[in-house]
Amino acid sequence: EKVTLLHGSHRTGKRTDAAMEKWRGHGLGQFIHWGLYAIPGGAWNGKQYNGAAEWIRSWNGIPKSTYDSLNYSFNPTAFDAKSWAKTAKQMGAKYVTFTTKHHDGFCLWPSKYTKYTVANSPYKKDIVKAVVDAYDQEGIDVILYFSVMDWNHPDWRYDIKSKEDSIAFERFKKFTRNQLIELLTNYPTVKGLWFDGTWDTSWVKQAAFADELETEMRKLRPGLIIGSRFRADENGKRHFDSNGVLMGDYEQGWERKIPSRIEDVHGNDWDCVMTVPENQWGYNAAWNGHIKTGLELIEMTARCVSLGGNFVLNFGPKGDGSIRQEELKLAAEIGDWMKINQQAIYNCGYAGYDKQDWGYFSKKTGTDKIYMLVFNVPVSGALRIKTPAKTVIKKASLLADATETFTPEQISGDEYFLHLKKGTHPQPFVIVLETAPGQQSNGVKY
Numbered sequence: 259e260k261v262t263l264l265h266g267s268h269r270t271g272k273r274t275d276a277a278m279e280k281w282r283g284h285g286l287g288q289f290i291h292w293g294l295y296a297i298p299g300g301a302w303n304g305k306q307y308n309g310a311a312e313w314i315r316s317w318n319g320i321p322k323s324t325y326d327s328l329n330y331s332f333n334p335t336a337f338d339a340k341s342w343a344k345t346a347k348q349m350g351a352k353y354v355t356f357t358t359k360h361h362d363g364f365c366l367w368p369s370k371y372t373k374y375t376v377a378n379s380p381y382k383k384d385i386v387k388a389v390v391d392a393y394d395q396e397g398i399d400v401i402l403y404f405s406v407m408d409w410n411h412p413d414w415r416y417d418i419k420s421k422e423d424s425i426a427f428e429r430f431k432k433f434t435r436n437q438l439i440e441l442l443t444n445y446p447t448v449k450g451l452w453f454d455g456t457w458d459t460s461w462v463k464q465a466a467f468a469d470e471l472e473t474e475m476r477k478l479r480p481g482l483i484i485g486s487r488f489r490a491d492e493n494g495k496r497h498f499d500s501n502g503v504l505m506g507d508y509e510q511g512w513e514r515k516i517p518s519r520i521e522d523v524h525g526n527d528w529d530c531v532m533t534v535p536e537n538q539w540g541y542n543a544a545w546n547g548h549i550k551t552g553l554e555l556i557e558m559t560a561r562c563v564s565l566g567g568n569f570v571l572n573f574g575p576k577g578d579g580s581i582r583q584e585e586l587k588l589a590a591e592i593g594d595w596m597k598i599n600q601q602a603i604y605n606c607g608y609a610g611y612d613k614q615d616w617g618y619f620s621k622k623t624g625t626d627k628i629y630m631l632v633f634n635v636p637v638s639g640a641l642r643i644k645t646p647a648k649t650v651i652k653k654a655s656l657l658a659d660a661t662e663t664f665t666p667e668q669i670s671g672d673e674y675f676l677h678l679k680k681g682t683h684p685q686p687f688v689i690v691l692e693t694a695p696g697q698q699s700n701g702v703k704y
């Protein structure tokens with residue numbers, strides 16, 4: 259049975275306000291990891307390493323003090339937030355999640371609460387502001403990534419084991435609150451905060467403080483969107499409180515992985531954040547292992563939307579601020595597909611149809627319009643559809659060409675085949691189903 263919680267989740271079920279409904283409908287987002295780690299780009303003294311490039315400071319053999327002095331070399335002459343925002347627009351991203359401060363503690367905005375910022379670099383200027391303004395101009399919503407864990411701050415602790423730790427961490431908590439209020443005050447148009455670096459015991463023990471801070475941020479910015487990774491409940495439970503209720507507004511558990519079925523998302527909103535290589539968020543000059551193709555990433559987008567989530571693809575700009583060619587090419591490939599098929603992605607969600615081998619269903623929120631996103635054309639050319647009870651399929655046509663229609667062949671009570679014409683399908687395509695809800699013989703609506 260339920261336990262009484264002071265600092266568990268304060269809401270059950272999805273948020274129904276306009277800000278969250280807009281976020282829910284985004285479908286496709288861009289993540290950008292940029293900071294000092296982009297300067298070494300996964301290598302140190304000519305030796306290429308395989309770990310995640312944004313974690314290089316933590317690798318064995320890397321002199322931490324030398325890494326920490328990289329702010330004096332930070333001068334991204336090729337940085338142009340407008341061109342980043344244009345790339346995102348062309349890809350079809352509806353929002354961007356941007357690293358204000360990663361685990362290394364370097365702030366891409368001129369924070370008043372630490373010297374470890376762009377203000378103390380040759381570049382000097384406010385990068386967060388440039389990004390927020392450029393993406394606002396493109397009509398792309400901005401969410402700010404913030405790492406609580408801060409390797410640079412002298413008062414950061416992994417755990418609190420002594421009086422000294424406790425005194426230091428109280429200072430760190432004030433510093434963290436100050437920076438978050440500073441970000442929400444400096445950049446009032448941002449729609450949310452994406453928290454990371456919140457798994458260590460020191461922070462997990464701060465249930466009351468973090469709960470109050472979340473309340474304060476939401477009061478300062480009504481409609482603010484905060485995920486499940488920010489805070490733990492008073493029993494140290496993260497993402498889901500001691501009663502199994504989601505913390506925050508959406509589940510932030512899908513990092514480099516995608517749910518395989520609807521039961522995995524427990525009726526919550528969620529995002530999946532994904533890297534192009536296996537595990538590189540910050541720029542790594544040597545991309546090793548499997549590099550995802552445009553088709554793979556389009557399919558991941560379709561899978562996420564079909565299960566009611568958002569797919570957020572990561573970009574890792576170089577130390578000079580330019581985006582690498584491989585990422586520009588992927589953005590263009592995804593964008594070309596989105597230009598034709600975006601109706602099946604934006605403001606769509608779980609359709610409630612059984613998953614079929616040929617691909618994914620999505621449903622336009624608030625309508626009976628169903629999309630079939632086809633990735634695996636069967637040898638038979640017959641696309642099987644099992645509709646929810648007694649649903650009527652009124653029309654079936656290609657999204658890209660409404661004159662190309664299909665006559666559903668009913669093969670059982672609720673099952674149909676759509677027969678594709680012979681021919682190749684070099685790109686995934688979408689079929690639109692105009693449907694009507696089922697009627698029982700006695701006229702009762704389902």
Ligand SMILES: C[C@@H]1N[C@@H](c2cn(-c3ccccc3)nn2)[C@H](O)[C@@H]1O
Pocket residue numbers: 291310312313454457513531539
């Ligand atoms: C969104 C992604 N989250 C950061 C991360 C955190 N971790 C991690 C690694 C070991 C234990 C706990 C967390 N691995 N990657 C990555 O650096 C990136 O920012």
